[in-house]
Amino acid sequence: MRPKRSVSITDRATNSTQMTTGKPYRRRDLLGIRELAASDIIGILDTAENFREISNREVKKVPALRGKTVINLFFENSTRTRTSFEIAAKRLSADAVNISISSSSVSKGETLLDTALNLDAMAPDCIVVRHSSAGVPHRLAEVSKAAIVNAGDGANEHPTQALLDAMTIREHKGQIDGLSVAIVGDIVHSRVARSNIHLLTKLGANVRVAGPRTLVPKDFSFLIRDQEFASGKKPLEVCDHVEDAIRDADVVMILRIQRERQDAAFFPSLSEYSIHYGLTNERLALAKKDAIVLHPGPMNRGIEIASDVADSSRSLILDQVKYGVAVRMAVLYLATGGSPSER
């Protein structure tokens, strides 16, 4: 029998049974932020804080995951995310193996299940998976004995991106509770937006989303309809205009616009998009004076974000990349058996 698995990264309930059944290491999945409680999220962030220092050492490596195997299973190209996970695994002394599978293996007749079982037979401790289809990590978690970490699945979630964004926000704003965060762009197709909305609202921020109506459906607030702050304020608001979302925001998060959305007639042209929805200095001036700007990268300069905004000191894009390594180290450590830190 397979050990009982959890869908979230923390499942203390099964902890004791795991210990008594003699499993050498607990394996825990990180499938999405939606499944996590606020305390779980804070636990991961606090653990990540303690991993930051390792990247400043002369020898940027600790032996924590020595002898463990981490497979980076990427069905979709992403040099940044894959590199970040690979560096994180290596700084923990895990053996990191990168596998890139194009969708062509599907045409060869290999199913997702085949791929999962084949990898599992090689006994990895953790599989980091990215796929263009939502739900793939969830299906892998059902069949694999390894811990599954979601590195982005379709339009569903990208939990480590939201965690590194949260770490960046905490670093600059002290806390997330009570902040106003604007998320602008292609909300409906964005896993970054979904994970961030879940994370930020769970930690008490008010999130306002805006963009072309074709990419920001009016009923998007359904996403967390069941949740409401004690203040009666809505945790998630869909704004009619980008300006309404940005006004008095503490954090402005800009999403990357995919050029193929233009071909699918979600908006007429990139230049029209940049004029009406792009983050310019004029629009940013509506936010709080000390507002910070985040972008998951890679940026389309002059389209969703003006170059001078991207290069300004308020834009923390490189901080996000830096914290990405610490967050992924913490996630790999926790997924393969560690416990979250407390601040």
Place this chain on the structure above:
Amino acid sequence: MASDLNLVEKSRVMDASAMNRALRRLATEIVEKNNGAENLYLVGIRRRGVPLAERLRDKIEALENIKPLYGILDITLYRDDLSTVGANPVVNRTELDDDVDGKKIILVDDVLYTGRTIRAALDQLMDFGRPKKVQLAVLIDRGVEHRELPIQADFIGKYIPTKQNEIIKVMLKEFDETEAVGIYHRSSD
């Protein structure tokens, strides 16, 4: 760490003033052996080594008028039992703000027992650079017969020969209600 619930105190081997005297002597010995406080770097091992290192630093400063460097090691990620049953250890921060290269490091911990913690601390220290010298200061040494690695202390507050089923508890005001060292055994023993 054993759970405190089932522990019964057998005897108390040090009280607050005895601890303070032992630390004062340790500070003197450290200064003597190193010909002063020049280039000294006190590094406490989490958790109870940290306040002990702080106190030694203050006492050395009082003796020599030089404030030694000071840092904290969290050895969790270097433990050799990470993959054993029920490990799930929590990571805390390591804070070595100054370069260790060329320094005379004094590792500080509360109890020296098997030596495995010190092994982990040495490994971690080496990942930060190349100290000139590393010495070990402990408040309690439980005896060389318990050692599982060829490690011994350079400075010992008190030598307490113990049996394996006994537990030495160093209580410090930073974490505990009292300031003392006691020998305990499990109530089920």
Place this chain on the structure above:
Amino acid sequence: MKLLIANGHVIDPVAAQNSGKDILIENGKVAAWLDRKEARPDDAEVFDASGLVVAPGFIDMHVHLREPGQEHKETIASGCAAAVAGGWTSVCPMPNTNPVNDNAAITRYMIEQAEKTGLANVFPIGAITKSSDGSELAEMGEMKAAGAVAVSDDGRPVPSAGIMRRAMQYAADFALPVIDHCEDKSLSSGGVMHEGKMSLLLGLKGLPALAEEIDVVRDILLARDTGAHVHIAHISTAGAVEAVRQAKKEGLTITCEAAPHHFTLTDSAVEGYDTNTKMAPPLRSEEDRMAILAGLSDGTIDAIATDHAPHHADEKSLEYDRAPFGITGLETAVGLAFTELVHKGVIDLVRLVELCSTNPARILSLAGRGTLTPGSVADITILDPEEVWSFKVAESRSKSKNSPFDGREFRGRAVTTIVNGRVVFAAETV
């Protein structure tokens, strides 16, 4: 050879029958109804139906049997075996075979294969357009002559209102109902589940209710214009049910069917990304499910049809958005209808028989079926409304195992299936 179905409770809405009767079968036909007092013929084999309900054979007017062309998923033989095990005496396969059933030869082939198997009756549904590509009309008259009972382009609904109008005009000439899978693909393209809160939550592309409703309304307008009989397949949204309700009030020849999964499950079942929750139309919202229940109860919905859509495990183990649409349904439909409808008080047994037998026979003009009146074909479904049982997909007679109902417990099932006077299925007694 005579068979007497004795001591059962006979329900036949055509004859307004709802009480104890014995039924005598001779030469594949219903010969007579006998009162309990009457003397039983000595030469008849007796089937004791004590405590059971005897109903005219159930007719599933919407299945996919995959033959010819995709025999790895299902064959006419395996599909018919699953059908009779689920209580269905007749099934109507959709034309999306390979090649498409758009001509008399394929229609005849399907019927012959079914006759060879000798289990359920197969009444094929022919294509509306050649290859179901939405452009040229298929030879409806020839297919009808070969045995087709309706026309449909099912999963590839005719996009052009102009072609659909002509198809309806032409089909009306042959008194063939036009069955439409209502889905405006320009609205649903890329969608894999119901568009709503769950699709937003799961990051899956939605199939809006609007895509179904816009086509239902179009078909109603076309039916008014052409006078054709339009049958809406697997109706799934509250808006579509309401549109049909109004059209019926107006007196148009509009009928519709609902699938068991649509009156049982909602889109919340998609959580976990089990590809056995993926079908078209998709599992909808709870509001939509309630509207289906209301429609089943008030007569707006005429039939229960399974939309049995077998797919091989390899195809269903793909990613959610790449896996094919559809689930099997023949063996679970009656259990679901009892458990979700009859025992929950949504409908009574008489209405269940109307939905599963009387109405499908009437919609498809199946002479001598959908009733047990003397002279009619001896297709009989015998039901135990109280039997508690659970469905195990591993034991399914279908070649495919893509069911979301594996392990589900039901109360009520079809225990014996008689086709043309012959017992073709008898459940093992517990």
